Amino acid sequence: MRSDSGLFKGLNPTVTIASKVLVIGFVIFCAVLAEKAGAIFQDVSTTVLDNAKWFYLSLVSAVLAFLLYLMVSRFGHIRLGQDGERPEFSFLSWVSMLFSGGMGIGLIFWSVAEPMWHYADNPFTEGMSDAAAGMAMRLTFFHWGLHPWAMFIIVALALAYFSYRKGLPLTLRSILYPFIGERIYGPIGHTVDILTVAITAFGVSQSLGLGVIQMNSGLNNVFGVSNGIGVQLAMIAVITLFAIASVMSGVGRGIRRLSEWNMLLSVVIVAIVLAIGPTRYILNTLLQSTGDYADNLIGMSLWSDANADSGWQNWWTAFYWPWWMTWAPFVGMFIARISRGRTIRELIGGALLVPTLVTFVWMAVFGGSALFEEQQARQAHEQAVAEGAVAADAEFAGGAVLQATQEDTTLALFTLFDALDPGTLGSLLSILAVLLLATYFITSADSGTLVLCTLDSVGSPEPPQPIRVIWGLVIGCIAGALLYAGGLKTIQTASIIAGLPIAVFILVMTLSLYRTLRREPMAAAMLPPQARPADADLDHHSGQDLNTSAGDSRDTREPVLEA
Template structure:
């Protein structure tokens, strides 16, 4: 294979070793199986360094806001006369599908219900518990994760399209370390990025297969067995391989736009057939609570309350680590489709549009779920406990008109999100392991596609998705340090650019 870097071989070897480790039965190595070892490491990191994840994620948000209001906002991610390659709807659809697609569908009803029954702190009334539940759902899927994505995507786009560097994570640190990034240190950074990408995406594919199986079970009464989930993974793998063959400007582009349209249709249907007034009131008041309480939530730890500390470790700190683990994949993909936008336009779009959409999504699905529990006595939490988290969405849809049709639409949506996430990941992994090639070799993409699907299938079969997710989050710790260095590198590069040529406001054509 031409253009393949040593990052490809090292990353592939590590991925295969982890898969082999993951399929070893727990009885064979009770103290050294993947799930046990990674759980111990993750527990140590979350307990001892939870404050680090919290401060780091908040620092990225502050940095993103600074870029919007600073003089650096006029810098173009490309040459000065470059125009955006994709219109706003297509651009939004592509970054959104890659960043949170399956997760939003999976957790849209489930997370608010979970927080409603187990709030982050003691609440006096049921209504307050409901408000806090939705507020923290906004928090976990709002400004912070997208600030993390924006930071790394901005760096990649700037150094690749404006400075002509390869589209690699290591390239973003050249202002700090120079040619050292072309050697072993740069290779190590890129391998960490590939590791986090492979296992983060594979876990999401496994979760997606579980939820698609749950939807099929609801529609057909066909049991959501491991065999069905294996078939789903095989079928979707074939579909996203076909999508990958069509390239970025066809497969991912059209599917991403389809994702947004189907998601909006599903959301609007539930909004207008459900408790519309309740949902919109809930959305409005929670949006205000989220914004007004954002500083307090951003720095909230619980040093005097072990129960609250456990909740934060299990949700907020876990999420921040998870988003950091996803940052190499999502950031590289967003960078690839954002050429020609100014820094201000880019950061504002990446922060605001997905955050508002996510807030509305959680209000509609989470609000409907909470309304069913509070006003109709439907115990969705117990159904989730018995049938799995993936059942929450279909339990909600079951209580509204055209439930079978809407469930089918939801299954289609999850499937298209599944395809675009996997397709995007194979594209990004191909770039990372071919020295930043903007059009990676198809053989490389196919290999990474099979590794992703194989990883998801094997560990789903062995019940090891939790271990895989934990392994990805462990990779987030060193990558958080890399992200901090990237921020310092961006500031140094921007200052140098401002010194060499004053930054003038540029009129944009839309």
């Protein structure tokens, strides 16, 4: 399956060629016929959300419950590798890479904008009120909390388990082994990997495009740099070169160091905003919103707007869930790549809880600051009405941050910085945010490139260097082409459609993982003898073939199957 010589040495020619043809063909279609493609995908995505919303909501909640069960169950101590193996990266480096690969650019983009949209309008409270402020944070926490990370972790856990524990390739095809066996190396496996490559390429490219647009807005806000396609394409070119250099140096050097830098710079920005912003309000918001989130978690998870069917959920929750699913193969594989040697309990606990708590702090600091500014503006408006300075029937249209958000989402964060300090410190925060966007851009691009190369090379943790350069250039070119042709929205809509087959695959993945874990010797050893599975070999290491009989005593450090 992997070529040993020639142009495709170290690669799977079928996946390498077919995936690039599919990706490039689709990009050309979206770029040339952006309006027509957008209309088609919009109609299909609306139909999918209208009819499959219940499936998305129930699946994501079920996966989260399953992961929490695994974390506290007898399966939690199973190591994702050989029994004596230890993690490759320190906990701090690991968490930094989790955060950078998972939500970096998105958090910066939406940390102010999403609370503002929910504050202005949501189906539960009156807009721009005290209740709306609390609801805005609850909904933001919900959309960026445990549920998206559950999608990433189920993929990461299944990949790490079947690859590092069972010796199968680090690709999505391996998850199907308990059901189809050796046929994962045939057309079925190729199809799974090709589709994974295509979806990953689209998702990464779109994220990079959105990140560059926000960076351009920040530079325009601080330095007056023109806000246009020429500047954005130049930024993509420069940052793509940095991303290629990073991915060439490998996970242990480039990606790890940049991720640690991202965390350090994020802490600096959060500390400054916490210091100059409404500190007491932010801390109270963090505490209250976390409790509010925990108290309403089950209800929010299963709420489907069955009676009103207002459409709000299709714009937000039912839109987010398939969107996170399209990111799950990419982020999940990256998490699996950096998690070898950790136990199931460590992976779930660390990757589910720690990034979620960090996200809550981030959202509370920036979203809370924005809400405080809006609350102050609303109170000033009410005071002006009471004093007769403003007509009694004059409606409050929102403060500066809300109005900027409604005008252009990319301006929300920078408008907040200007509101907190219109002088030097506000400009400094904007510069630091642009710099953070750039480094998150690089880590997203190089981690995405690494995943694409890993799929092309049949799960090799160290793919050939030439394919890293090729995919790095391709990702940059796709982002630039879609930005130039206005096709980013088309790709976003198409990704929602892609969420449906991925959702089905995640369901199969969950069943496959649970089925195999139940036969895991290390887990069975914790059961009473009468409750142990008949095919669980408690005398041998657990890294053996999925089909190995109890009498097979071969060295379990060897791969189960050779590609």
